[in-house]
Amino acid sequence: MQISSKILKSDTKVVVFDLDGTLYSKRGMVKHMMSAAPFDWRMMLIERSTRKQLKGIWTGDEGSFYHLYFSTMAHGHFFSEMYAKRWYETRYMPLMVKVLQKWYKPVQWLLPFLQQCREQGLRLVVLSDYGHTKEKIQALGLDESLFDWVISAPELGGLKPAPELMARVAATMGVLPQQCLLVGDREDTDGELAKSVNAPFYLVKQ
Ligand SMILES: [Mg+2]
Structure with missing residues (x-):
C-alpha cells in the first residue's frame, strides 16, 4: 500500500x-523471535497476555507503570517482579532489536x-x-x-x-x-x- x-x-x-x-x-516476527530464543517462549506468552490485560491502562508515570506491568507479569508465576523486569529489559527487548536489525526494513x-x-x-x-x-x-x-x-x-x-x-x-x-x-x-x-x-x-x- x-x-x-x-x-x-x-x-x-x-x-x-x-x-x-x-x-x-511485522510479517514473520513470531517465527523469527521463536527461532532466535526458543527457550523464552513461555515468558513471551506471559508478556503478551499481561499486555492484553493492561491494555488502555494509565498510571501517570513510567515508574509506576512498569511496577504494575512487571508485578502483573509475575503474579501467579514462578518468577519475581524483578526477574520479569530483568528479562524484559536485558533479554526480550534487545532480542527484538536484533531481529529487527537482521530481518526488517x-x-x-x-x-x-x-x-x-x-x-x-x-x-x-x-x-x-x-x-x-x-x-x-x-x-x-x-x-x-x-x-x-x-x-x-x-x-x-x-x-x-x-x-x-x-x-x-x-x-x-x-x-x-x-x-x-x-x-x-x-x-x-x-x-x-x-x-x-x-x-x-x-x-x-x-
Ligand atoms: Mg502496531
Whole structure:
C-alpha cells in the first residue's frame, strides 16, 4: 500500500506514527523471535497476555507503570517482579532489536511520506506501546532525527488506547489532540486512541 499527503487533514499539525506493524511490516516476527530464543517462549506468552490485560491502562508515570506491568507479569508465576523486569529489559527487548536489525526494513512509503509532511511544515512523532523505541528505530536503519519526538507509551505512564497519552503528546507538541493525525496498524489500540480524543486516524494495512 502507498500512503501520501492525501491522508492529511486541513488542520493537521502533527502526525503521530505507531511503530510495530506501521513503520515496518511485522510479517514473520513470531517465527523469527521463536527461532532466535526458543527457550523464552513461555515468558513471551506471559508478556503478551499481561499486555492484553493492561491494555488502555494509565498510571501517570513510567515508574509506576512498569511496577504494575512487571508485578502483573509475575503474579501467579514462578518468577519475581524483578526477574520479569530483568528479562524484559536485558533479554526480550534487545532480542527484538536484533531481529529487527537482521530481518526488517521500513515500509516503502515511509521516507517519501515523511518528506511530504516536512514540506508542509508538519511535525512528526513516533508513539509506541513497547520500550526500546529509539533502538528499534535505529535497528530499522532509520535516523531518529527524522522525527521530532520518539517516545513509548510506558515512558508516559500507560498503554494505548489511554486518552491521556494523546493529551500528553499534543500538549508537548503545543497543539490540540484533534490537530494530530494518528497513523497505525491496529483499530483496537491506535484507532481507539484517536477516537478517545476525537483525533483523525489512518489505518495502515500491510
Ligand atoms: Mg502496531
